[in-house]
Amino acid sequence: MLNGRDPRIDFFRGLALIFIFWDHVPHNPLGQITLRNFGFSDAAEVFVFLAGYASVLAYSKVLQREGYWMACLKILRRAWVLYVVHIFLLAMLMGIVFFANSKVETRDLVQEMGLTHFITNPQQALTDELLLRFKPNLMDPLPLYIVLLLGLPLALPVLVRKPLAVVAVSLTVYLLAPRLGWNLAAIADGVWYFNPVTWQFLFVLGGAAAIHASQPRVPDTRPLRRQPLFLGAATYALLAGIITLSWRWPEVHDAVMPAALSNLLYPISKTDLSPVRLLHFLALAYVTAKLLPDRAWTQNWLAQQSCRMGRFSLEVFCLGVLLAPLADMLNAQVNDAWPMQIASALLGLVLMAGLAAWLELNKRLNQPQAQRTTTVK
Template identity: 35%
Template sequence: MTSISDRVAGPSHVGAADEMVHALPAPILLSLPASGVRELRLDLFRGLALWLIFIDHVSPDVLTWFTIRSYGFSDAAEIFIFISGYTAAFVYGRAMFESGFEIATARVLRRVWQIYAAHVLLFAILVAEVSYVAIGLEKPFYAKEMEILNFLDQPGSAMVQALLLRYRPLNMDVLPLYIVLMLFLPLILKLIKWRADLTLAASVALYAAAWRYDLHLTAYPNGFWSFNPFAWQLLFVFGAWCALGGARRMSRFLSSPVTLWISFAYLLAAFCVTLTWYFPQLGYLMPHWLEQWMYPIDKTDLDVLRFAHFLALAVVALRFVPAGWPGLESRWLWPMILCGQRSLEIFCLGVALAFAGYFVLTEASAGLGLHFLVGICGILIMSAAAWLLSWYKHYVDKAGPRTKRAGGHAQMAGGGP
């Protein structure tokens, strides 16, 4: 007799998972790998997003010239949220097909708890970092810069609000968004299973309503969430829709040369627009009517221009990094892939390292060389941590009682969501 705990933990053999590979729709956007084989492209692009997020945080004035946000409308956040929706649907969608809605929901809530615990721990670490610098080293500028003055003034109220996800220091906005989106994942999967295209249409409608009626979540002590869940859910749901068959239905469109050239044209146009941000003397090239129409390109509410820019990047990336791309076996890309496989831990580490690096660069009035050194050191530390976590999971966890759980769904999807 199978207990509830056994069912929540997942199947003890690979056979059921193998059968589900053939039962589920076959995505084209990021093709399902053969049974027991990781989809390394998911790991690669998620690892890239983590590196870019770290670089944007540690050196926002210098190293961002080497990240995508300086050359278009979107940045690494879109990559991270889309892949999160894709992998979440891949992993827990299978659980729903295999074990039913209740068991899949239980697994999702367990993952939500893990993300929430990681968020609280990161909050404690980051507040400790900033407090030590601001109070211990008598540099109060950093408390204001990292938005923890309210915690220092009213730690009790601020901590309660932090536990409610309404208060967080600078650079800690992604995980609360991720937690909220994951909470609604069982409903999203249920709706996709019922009517996939209708579910995506409902997500688009909610996105439009968020813009039309200014739907948002408030933050403490004032203001709103930096990532509006009512808007960013579109990217998450789109990722889930692609994973569960939507990409297969778009295969002809995605493989069309016309789509590729339109994507290139849009990326070039976005690049030309961003040039006017950094070189104001080029501003005369932008028609006034176009500026009025497109500005502001809002990140909080996921401006449609940002969403379109991400789609264009995805089309180009898929064309040049197809399934089975030999570069995925390169030793030079393996650190990035490892980071993508341990995304939650590496994201938290990257945020903590980013403040430490930012403090060093600010106090040293650093030039380009030190900015590069700090950025590279941070990426090396993140990569080393990912390798250590992977080694621990491979050699230590497998020696314990969980050895039976070989071939889990998260391994095939490219790591847990």
């Protein structure tokens, strides 16, 4: 633990940030080893679930220690910080994309990044940006997080006392939203790519998991092979991985996939967090928690780098968003040659890890000397 933090949460947040960056660089070979290639879910589910886990873990303590209104104030303050970061990040991203587009002659990066609205109607685009309606590519996660945080004060007092009741209400909303067309408006009569009305369920599940983890419970001492829930989750995760891998060979997939199963699975909506995506992530999370029940494995050097990035997830995420179009530009300069693709992906990872290390060092230097010596590293 670091100052009361669970290093496993930080590790997987950091890993999700790496996967998000690699997934955002087109044709990146290292993007072939990210989560989305081995199941129905991807790093977005990890990001949202752990955001709910960390938020409820932090603000439930504020609720108990300082009361409801102070918890609300701190939640709203955090949402405001995220909003300001989003606005500045979008401005910086547009500048980087325009620069990258001037260096790439074979593609229109402005169009690919969804910035055409700003070119054709800049005044309306600026208004839409402030209203979180204009979200170019790579810019969807932060607005989703902002909206989910804004809803947390409504759920937090009940969640800490009766988590199952909140989960039940959240599940009902999740199931109704796609059928009733509930979503937030975006530009050009569109809707949010990450529908907050459905993704809130995963956020709530993360919060409920935090409450559950903080309560005493009797551990299940049976071997994993004798735990039906573990076996079911592992089987589902394995089958999802096999089906996902079969997408690389459409002819094979279509030949072996039963029509009834295809009708049940497809389409797999990311916007509305399709149930098969949700179940895959939950199965994967449960299996991972069972296979890695302790924290000792987070103490090795590589794991510590990911943990550090997870501790500064907002800053590292923003850097990853800005690095993705730059990496794409570098790759395009050499016709997407694979050595450059790998080099740019690894360079981005090093820069993200370097930023986290610098932020941690800066934070440590700002601490009083006595506190520095007692901080668990």
